[in-house]
Amino acid sequence: MMTVAFHTLGCKVNQYDSEAMLSEFINAGYQHVAFDEKADIYVINTCIVTHTGERKSFQMIRRAKHNNPNAFIVVAGCLAQRDSEKLLDKGADLVIGNSDRKDIVKHVNEALEAKRAIIKVKDLRHAHFENLSVESYSDKTRAILKIQEGCDRYCTYCIIPYVRGGVRSRSIESIRREAQKLVKNGYREIVLTGIHLSSYGRGQEGISLIDAISAVAEENIERIRLGSLEPCIIDEDFARKLNDIPAVCPQFHLSLQSGSDTVLKRMARCYTTEEYTNSVNILRKYYPDCAITTDVICGFSAETEQEHEESLSFVDSIGFSRVHVFPYSRRSGTAAAKMSEQILKEIKTRRAREMTAVAKKSQDRYAKGFLGKVVSVLFEENTDIGAIGYTPEYLRVEAEGAKQNSIANVKLVEYSKGIFKGVINTEA
Ligand code: SF4
Incomplete structure (x- = not known):
């Protein structure tokens, strides 16, 4: 063979x-x-x-x-x-x-x-969505379902639109079929993903991201997790409709990239920090304890110390549950790569280190707010004493006696280094 x-x-x-x-x-x-x-x-x-x-x-x-x-x-x-x-x-x-x-x-x-x-290798500028299909994942509890491809936003630092082509979306019928198969194969959580998920349905009459999420929910999956969203998609209507779909996990990855308005402008991002905060507030109105995660780039072209400080304090103010920090990487062919003022590697590294420290404090603050609570955990991986899994907010929990691929209500009793110790709550 x-x-x-x-x-x-x-x-x-x-x-x-x-x-x-x-x-x-x-x-x-x-x-x-x-x-x-x-x-x-x-x-x-x-x-x-x-x-x-x-x-x-x-x-x-x-x-x-x-x-x-x-x-x-x-x-x-x-x-x-x-x-x-x-x-x-x-x-x-x-x-x-x-x-x-x-x-x-x-x-x-x-x-x-x-x-x-x-x-x-084909020119992807006018490509259609390629309907791929996955029989079974290496991970046995959580499956990824790609529903969207491509991006045409051309943020100045990003190489993706040049290599992934324009926006295209998977049909609702195809999403439904794939979700059906995954549920039948025993998956309990589906992560909906795409290069620019917020553009799902663009250019197609009458279909939206909410329709795609609803189609998956109708297949009776227990949990739906959303991939990265743009802050601009979050408004009252979107949050209300999302909240009407109980399977949606209250963990939202809202792409930030910088907490400085002048940097966001140079990046050609579609929001200001004020608009970002507004999106977070709308989500928190419907999901009071939701986890907000994000990505931040440090040392973008011409980023001053003051802009870096603004970014640090903005990240600190939001209360993120997790932040992925990246030193800016100059990608040839992008608009930002041609910007004359580039930041020295050691400065980018130092700024990324400072941002990581702020992010870590924020993560711990958010997590500690859950101590003593009883939460639902989907266990994904067996350990020596039980199993490790995740809450809907994507908090990592280990519990004695837990079994892989089970969902249990767990009391969170201890938190250290990004992981909770939990006790299976038999009364729940
Ligand atoms: S950062 Fe995201 S939105 Fe911007 S061009 Fe890249 S993939 Fe598109």
Whole structure:
């Protein structure tokens, strides 16, 4: 039996795409093995959103070659979309961009028969949504469902629109079918994801993100978690409709990027800090204890010390439950890469460190507010004493005697280093 191994870098959309490509290999009779094992085919699903993601993508190609010098190497994803020719020089046998993943096995066979490396990269400017499908995830409790692709906002720092193409949305029927299958396969939580989820349905008459979420909820999934949202999508109407769907987890990732209005303007983001705060307040009106998570970039082009201070104090003021902090990564081809004033690496690192400290305090403050409460936990992974899982707010909890893939009411009794100790509440 032929074997295939995957390594996935980057975001949840990439994770979904990898699982979907893996499903194609499994359906064609391949056996899935770990990336460190000797495999006949290695698939590296790449990321170029930061310099680190790009460097690691190249590293993994070298590692695959090292694991089996005779293996067939597939390079997929955003790096493949941008640098196809270069990847052939690096030893790829098939370069497949952000389309045609459904036919990955066919393309592998084509290259094997032709005895030469091939490139399958299309211009995505007018692409349609590619309906991929996942049979089963490596994670047994939580599944990702991609409902949207592409972005045409062109924030000045971001390379994504250049490699993922324009906005396209999965049809409600296709979402429903995929959700049905996942529920039937025993998944208890579905994470709805997309490159720019807030654009779901744009350009299509009469469908909205709320319709997509409702379609999934109608399949009786216990939990729905939403991927990253833009603050601009949150208004009273959206929050009220969302709140009418009980399966939606009260954890919202609202992309921030900077807490300084002048930086947001240079980034060409679509909101001010005041509008951001307003979106958070609307969410909290409907979900009083909800978790707000975000991403922040430190040391963006020409960011002054004062702007950095503004960003720190804004992040501190919101009460985030989690903040992903990134030093700005200059991506060639973007508008910000051409901005004349770039910040020194050591300054970016220091600012990211300061932001991480503020974020950590905020995370602990939010979490400690849950001590003593009884919360619902979906256990995902067995441990020596029981299992670890997550609350709807995405708080991490370990409880003695808990079992993987069960949901229990748990009293949170202790919090340390980002994880709660919980006691299963038998009365609940
Ligand atoms: S909204 Fe901005 S940051 Fe997000 S993917 Fe689109 S261009 Fe990139």
